[in-house]
Amino acid sequence: MNVIDLFSGCGGFSLGFEKAGYNVLLGIDIWKDALITFEKNHKDAKVLEGSLTEISGEKILKYINKDKSEIDVIVGGPPCQGFSVSGKRILEDPRNELYKSFVQVVDTIQPKVFVMENVPGLVRLFNGEAKDRILESLENIGYNVSYKILTASDYGVPQTRKRVFFVGLRKDLFDFPNDYFEFPTAEYGDSRKYPFITSKEAIDDLPLLEGEIGEEMLPYPCPPKNTYQELMRKDSLYISNHIATVHKPKTVETIARVPDGGNYRDLPKELWETRKVNIAWTRMNSKKPCFTIDTGHNHHFHYKANRVPTVRESARIQSFPDDFIFYGTKTSQLKQVGNAVPPILSRALAEKIKTLIKTKEMILNEL
Numbered sequence: 001m002n003v004i005d006l007f008s009g010c011g012g013f014s015l016g017f018e019k020a021g022y023n024v025l026l027g028i029d030i031w032k033d034a035l036i037t038f039e040k041n042h043k044d045a046k047v048l049e050g051s052l053t054e055i056s057g058e059k060i061l062k063y064i065n066k067d068k069s070e071i072d073v074i075v076g077g078p079p080c081q082g083f084s085v086s087g088k089r090i091l092e093d094p095r096n097e098l099y100k101s102f103v104q105v106v107d108t109i110q111p112k113v114f115v116m117e118n119v120p121g122l123v124r125l126f127n128g129e130a131k132d133r134i135l136e137s138l139e140n141i142g143y144n145v146s147y148k149i150l151t152a153s154d155y156g157v158p159q160t161r162k163r164v165f166f167v168g169l170r171k172d173l174f175d176f177p178n179d180y181f182e183f184p185t186a187e188y189g190d191s192r193k194y195p196f197i198t199s200k201e202a203i204d205d206l207p208l209l210e211g212e213i214g215e216e217m218l219p220y221p222c223p224p225k226n227t228y229q230e231l232m233r234k235d236s237l238y239i240s241n242h243i244a245t246v247h248k249p250k251t252v253e254t255i256a257r258v259p260d261g262g263n264y265r266d267l268p269k270e271l272w273e274t275r276k277v278n279i280a281w282t283r284m285n286s287k288k289p290c291f292t293i294d295t296g297h298n299h300h301f302h303y304k305a306n307r308v309p310t311v312r313e314s315a316r317i318q319s320f321p322d323d324f325i326f327y328g329t330k331t332s333q334l335k336q337v338g339n340a341v342p343p344i345l346s347r348a349l350a351e352k353i354k355t356l357i358k359t360k361e362m363i364l365n366e367l
Contacts, residue, residue: 016346
């Protein structure tokens with residue numbers, strides 16, 4: 001089954017589909033660094049740089065030399081900054097042109113399924129009006145749309161990231177996958193349902209890099225300690241993108257005063273105002289999934305080392321395998337990681353969609 005990834009970024013969304021056996025044809029984005037990462041990690045896919053407001057569905061089909069009947073799934077996470085504006089003409093806000101472009105491309109190509117991802121606050125915004133407008137615009141182009149806020153840690157991602165997913169089918173309503181995962185960890189044994197993967201379980205086989213920066217290519221210091229690490233290391237011979245940030249001595253001193261799982265409230269009150277955000281000086285909790293990995297990484301710290309996470313540690317938290325290499329500056333790489341859909345969560349959706357499509361095809365063949 002063929003997939004097109006709109007607003008692809010580095011390709012976390014489409015990687016999950018690829019791991020589920022789909023054929024990723026194309027990634028579209030305006031961000032060159034992210035497209036370089038996408039292209040180098042999705043070797044059979046093309047990339048197209050540009051704004052979707054200027055790229056029609058017809059142009060996409062011509063670029064990949066496909067008929068629209070050959071496109072099974074379209075995925076993407078269009079920015080919707082205009083939904084921060086009050087009033088009833090939300091979808092008409094100019095900043096929502098990218099969202100409307102997503103709808104237009106889906107309308108033109110008419111895939112069997114589309115999956116759209118966005119921030120969970122969109123569901124509640126303006127008493128649900130933003131969500132209702134989205135559903136209306138997607139249903140108006142011929143799809144039955146289901147939506148649900150999913151928590152990544154419920155699907156085997158070591159992160160409490162929440163995102164809303166809208167899934168559209170032409171005839172049926174989508175039934176979201178069960179919120180459990182089936183690979184065991186060293187800590188939880190071999191039961192069928194696992195509570196979560198912790199931050200420590202995700203990254204404690206990587207070099208701690210205390211007092212050193214690291215190198216572009218590092219050997220693994222130990223065998224994998226659990227099944228999640230085995231999964232992440234499956235096709236990788238070495239560690240990449242694992243370069244530590246060098247902080248000022250005063251910053252290191254402050255981080256060191258925050259315990260595992262702590263935050264600014266564990267510091268003396270005179271330090272509370274040193275960073276005026278409520279997530280300031282937050283450490284990962286080694287016994288729980290990580291907080292949401294964002295694009296800045298300036299206020300979140302390793303559960304043990306007195307520094308921000310490396311790109312590779314952040315990628316592990318997002319469930320990118322170690323053989324997925326990020327390109328560009330370190331700042332760009334961190335942003336690419338933070339903007340992505342976790343591949344393991346994406347794969348859970350992809351597997352469910354694949355089963356649904358194959359079941360429908362079997363029924364049609366029997367008829």
